[in-house]
Amino acid sequence: xxxxxxxxxxxxxxxxxxxxxxxxxxxxxxxxxxxxxxxxxxxxxxxxxxxxxxxxxxxxxxxxxxxxxxxxxxxxxxxxxxxxxxxxxxxxxxxxxxxxxxxxxxxxxxxxxxxxxxxxxxxxxxxxxxxxxxxxxxxxxxxxxxxxxxxxxxxxxxxxxxxxxxxxxxxxxxxxxxxxxxxxxxxxxxxxxxxxxxxxxxxxxxxxxxxxxxxxxxxxxxxxxxxxxxxxxxxxxxxxxxxxxxxxxxxxxxxxxxxxxxxxxxxxxxxxxxxxxxxxxxxxxxxxxxxxxxxxxxxxxxxxxxxxxxxxxxxxxxxxxxxxxxxxxxxxxxxxxxxxxxxxxxxxxxxxxxxxxxxxxxxxxxxxxxxxxxxxxxxxxxxxx
Amino acid sequence: xxxxxxxxxxxxxxxxxxxxxxxxxxxxxxxxxxxxxxxxxxxxxxxxxxxxxxxxxxxxxxxxxxxxxxxxxxxxxxxxxxxxxxxxxxxxxxxxxxxxxxxxxxxxxxxxxxxxxxxxxxxxxxxxxxxxxxxxxxxxxxxxxxxxxxxxxxxxxxxxxxxxxxxxxxxxxxxxxxxxxxxxxxxxxxxxxxxxxxxxxxxxxxxxxxxxxxxxxxxxxxxxxxxxxxxxxxxxxxxxxxxxxxxxxxxxxxxxxxxxxxxxxxxxxxxxxxxxxxxxxxxxxxxxxxxxxxxxxxxxxxxxxxxxxxxxxxxxxxxxxxxxxxxxxxxxxxxxxxxxxxxxxxxxxxxxxxxxxxxxxxxxxxxxxxxxxxxxxxxxxxxxx
Ligand SMILES: O=P(O)(O)O[C@H]1O[C@H](CO)[C@@H](O)[C@H](O)[C@H]1O
Ligand SMILES: O=P(O)(O)O[C@H]1O[C@H](CO)[C@@H](O)[C@H](O)[C@H]1O
Numbered sequence: 001x002x003x004x005x006x007x008x009x010x011x012x013x014x015x016x017x018x019x020x021x022x023x024x025x026x027x028x029x030x031x032x033x034x035x036x037x038x039x040x041x042x043x044x045x046x047x048x049x050x051x052x053x054x055x056x057x058x059x060x061x062x063x064x065x066x067x068x069x070x071x072x073x074x075x076x077x078x079x080x081x082x083x084x085x086x087x088x089x090x091x092x093x094x095x096x097x098x099x100x101x102x103x104x105x106x107x108x109x110x111x112x113x114x115x116x117x118x119x120x121x122x123x124x125x126x127x128x129x130x131x132x133x134x135x136x137x138x139x140x141x142x143x144x145x146x147x148x149x150x151x152x153x154x155x156x157x158x159x160x161x162x163x164x165x166x167x168x169x170x171x172x173x174x175x176x177x178x179x180x181x182x183x184x185x186x187x188x189x190x191x192x193x194x195x196x197x198x199x200x201x202x203x204x205x206x207x208x209x210x211x212x213x214x215x216x217x218x219x220x221x222x223x224x225x226x227x228x229x230x231x232x233x234x235x236x237x238x239x240x241x242x243x244x245x246x247x248x249x250x251x252x253x254x255x256x257x258x259x260x261x262x263x264x265x266x267x268x269x270x271x272x273x274x275x276x277x278x279x280x281x282x283x284x285x286x287x288x289x290x291x292x293x294x295x296x297x298x299x300x301x302x303x304x305x306x307x308x309x310x311x312x313x314x315x316x317x318x319x320x321x322x323x324x325x326x327x328x329x330x331x332x333x334x335x336x337x338x339x340x341x342x343x344x345x346x347x348x349x350x351x352x353x354x355x356x357x358x359x360x361x362x363x364x365x366x367x368x369x370x371x372x373x374x375x376x377x378x379x380x381x382x383x384x385x
Numbered sequence: 386x387x388x389x390x391x392x393x394x395x396x397x398x399x400x401x402x403x404x405x406x407x408x409x410x411x412x413x414x415x416x417x418x419x420x421x422x423x424x425x426x427x428x429x430x431x432x433x434x435x436x437x438x439x440x441x442x443x444x445x446x447x448x449x450x451x452x453x454x455x456x457x458x459x460x461x462x463x464x465x466x467x468x469x470x471x472x473x474x475x476x477x478x479x480x481x482x483x484x485x486x487x488x489x490x491x492x493x494x495x496x497x498x499x500x501x502x503x504x505x506x507x508x509x510x511x512x513x514x515x516x517x518x519x520x521x522x523x524x525x526x527x528x529x530x531x532x533x534x535x536x537x538x539x540x541x542x543x544x545x546x547x548x549x550x551x552x553x554x555x556x557x558x559x560x561x562x563x564x565x566x567x568x569x570x571x572x573x574x575x576x577x578x579x580x581x582x583x584x585x586x587x588x589x590x591x592x593x594x595x596x597x598x599x600x601x602x603x604x605x606x607x608x609x610x611x612x613x614x615x616x617x618x619x620x621x622x623x624x625x626x627x628x629x630x631x632x633x634x635x636x637x638x639x640x641x642x643x644x645x646x647x648x649x650x651x652x653x654x655x656x657x658x659x660x661x662x663x664x665x666x667x668x669x670x671x672x673x674x675x676x677x678x679x680x681x682x683x684x685x686x687x688x689x690x691x692x693x694x695x696x697x698x699x700x701x702x703x704x705x706x707x708x709x710x711x712x713x714x715x716x717x718x719x720x721x722x723x724x725x726x727x728x729x730x731x732x733x734x735x736x737x738x739x740x741x742x743x744x745x746x747x748x749x750x751x752x753x754x755x756x757x758x759x760x761x762x763x764x765x766x767x768x769x770x
Contacts, residue, residue: 003474003476003477003490005472005474006474006490008471008472009471009472009474009492010466010467010468010471010492010493010494010495011474011490011491011492011493012490012491012493012593013489013490014489014490014491016486016487016489020596021593021595021596023466023467023493023591023593023595024490025466025467028464028465028466030464031464032446033580034580034581035575035578035579035580035581036424036575036576036578036580039421061417079413079415079416080413081395081408081410081413081738081745082395082408082410083395086393086394086395087390087393087394089388089390089391089394089396091388092388098620098623098624099624101401101612101620102401102617102620102621102624102645103624103645104398104399104401105388105391105396105397105398105399105409106396106397106399107394107395107396108395108396108397108408109395110395181742183738183741183742185737185738185741185742186737187734187736187737190420190421191421192734192736192737193420193421193734193735193736193737194420194736195418195419195420195421196419196420202737202738204738204742206408208397208406208408210406210408210742210743211405211406211742211743211744212740212741212742212743213742227486232487235483235486235487236487238483239483239484239487239488260487260488312736312737312740312741313737314737314738314740314741314742316741335740335741337740349572349577349578351572351577351578351579351697352570352571352572352577352578352587352697352698352699353466353568353570353587353589353699355597355697355699355720355722356568356570356597356697356699356701356720357566357568357570357589357595357596357597357598357699358595358596358597359596360466
């Protein structure tokens with residue numbers, strides 16, 4: 001590593017993808033921890049739980065019954081944060097008043113889905129084989145395709161891709177309105193607000209372009225403009241593949257790194273090494289490569305502290321509808337934000353300073369990547385059996 | 386409330402102080418909660434704990450012994466995130482390379498303090514009388530003053546204010562370098578990463594202007610420029626005092642509101658009603674008013690769910706050093722970010738969608754303010770005795 005001194009001194013690193021800074025204090029890991037401990041994760045879940053609203057054949061909150069699905073299953077969230085139909089809203093205050101400057105609101109409609117990753121209640125992405133993760137990626141791709149604006153340059157492409165109808169789907173027909181963005185994500189583990197261990201993720205689709213993808217898109221567009229048409233994340237993936245020190249995993253299509261600007265202790269980003277705008281840009285081989293990358297990263301995570309490693313994970317890609325410049329500058333990647341810092345029970349809290357001033361991390365991303373590189377191989381809990 | 390419909394529909398609200406949006410989904414509170422429960426808070430702490438590194442007379446991590454302080458006590462954090470002295474760092478990579486664009490870092494020096502609020506191990510700000518909070522505010526003011534750039538328009542003013550030397554201080558002499566910003570904050574409760582219940586806050590002072598105050602300053606400066614010299618938070622305080630629906634508490638000098646753009650369920654902002662740039666702008670009466678506001682808000686918080694309400698709290702004010710335009714546009718305010726949503730044990734998780742896409746809240750700020758207005762009066766645990 002050229003700048004070994006960064007292992008010892010406090011410094012800030014710049015995140016060119018968001019356009020923001022983070023504070024790194026490597027010596028701070030020496031601090032003893034006397035605060036909250038996370039609960040050790042339950043390891044004895046049944047394959048089927050009759051009280052789980054995601055298991056095949058069970059009843060859900062609004063009375064619907066789940067089909068006997070074999071791989072993935074998609075349904076409209078029974079407690080959706082946004083809905084297709086709601087009362088109309090127009091700001092009533094007069095436009096010249098202080099209220100119009102300081103009390104601004106806009107309505108949001110959209111659709112929220114739940115996607116199960118497996119019918120088995122006790123599995124996680126880390127337990128699945130890459131071949132079992134492919135249907136999850138196909139399901140995401142189908143949903144993304146079903147919501148794409150017919151005017152998007154991606155729409156034609158999407159039609160051309162034939163995907164196996166591998167999943168059960170409730171209400172996944174084209175939505176009644178054209179939405180702007182689809183956020184695909186997973187909250188895993190009680191520490192990350194997940195209320196059901198059954199392997200599943202969520203998809204929220206909204207009329208507005210949310211803050212995070214909007215900030216990234218702005219930076220991606222700016223980089224193309226300023227650097228003469230090249231892509232920030234393509235350049236970044238190339239650079240990281242050369243440097244190696246932050247790389248956790250790579251195959252032909254994807255690179256998994258602890259990014260230079262990581263906030264969470266073991267944050268990982270899976271980046272498409274070539275310029276891919278969205279899920280629909282991948283072919284069969286590339287989807288297999290993505291499944292392999294997800295499988296590898298989640299397995300390393302669990303191996304690191306020999307626990308079910310909690311995280312929030314999310315896909316960033318082209319908006320469903322947008323200017324061509326936005327869609328062309330988009331670059332497919334996945335963020336993993338895991339909270340654990342030192343062990344299965346000691347997490348990093350992003351609280352006071354982090355909320356009021358600036359994100360702060362203790363170990364360096366290079367140290368995190370080295371540790372993740374060292375825990376590949378079989379899933380620890382399979383070895384124990 | 387003019388827009389009662391916002392109680393029922395999903396919408397986004399704009400935060401003019403940060404320049405960002407948040408998603409509000411009021412109907413989502415109907416969702417049952419089956420996830421993680423916070424531990425009920427310990428209520429039987431002793432007044433003095435011999436194993437506490439903050440109690441008077443006890444030994445700290447690096448071997449120092451705390452004085453027998455009577456109100457507040459300040460010392461340099463034994464595990465400081467930033468330090469005054471460290472090895473020099475200059476980015477070694479050549480300036481024209483990809484690295485200089487994508488792997489940017491800068492060194493940070495600074496000083497971190499811990500400030501105890503009371504010698505009693507088992508008290509919190511909510512337990513203290515306003516008159517007992519005044520010394521805390523005086524201590525903050527003294528520290529801020531000691532770190533002000535002699536070139537700041539605030540420096541002269543600071544000299545003129547005479548403050549009672551109410552606190553014990555270790556190493557609070559002028560720092561060896563001029564730092565840019567001082568972040569005063571408190572993490573309260575295990576849920577907010579606090580590792581010691583002894584009432585205390587922290588102060589981190591750094592060479593860089595951190596992200597959050599930087600984003601706010603940009604917006605404050607822009608507002609003055611665009612609106613002809615008036616101040617965003619002065620206008621906002623006036624507007625909220627008229628509207629009343631988001632007001633939690635007010636006195637002559639301060640207004641406490643659940644801001645229009647609140648992210649955390651019971652987020653509160655204490656705003657100086659007139660344009661005050663920093664702690665040094667307050668006189669004795671105004672410090673008493675601030676103590677009253679802090680006392681009122683923290684007591685309402687504890688009363689709401691009859692528990693020691695966790696939160697992160699932080700002061701935003703003028704940078705220690707900066708352009709005059711920055712210092713003049715600064716407006717003193719305090720943010721409270723508390724995680725609890727429904728009860729002493731059920732919190733809001735700002736996770737998947739919130740981290741990947743956009744902050745999302747369930748109850749509206751108006752609903753939160755109404756509930757906080759309804760739980761004033763004596764602290765619940767004093768009534769129980
Ligand atoms: O310094 P403390 O209170 O031990 O630590 C707490 O506050 C810090 C500043 O917000 C955070 O960086 C830590 O993650 C948190 O646990
Ligand atoms: O929808 P869930 O999984 O019940 O809820 C979880 O994820 C949501 C989306 O990130 C968050 O808004 C909730 O706070 C969290 O508990």
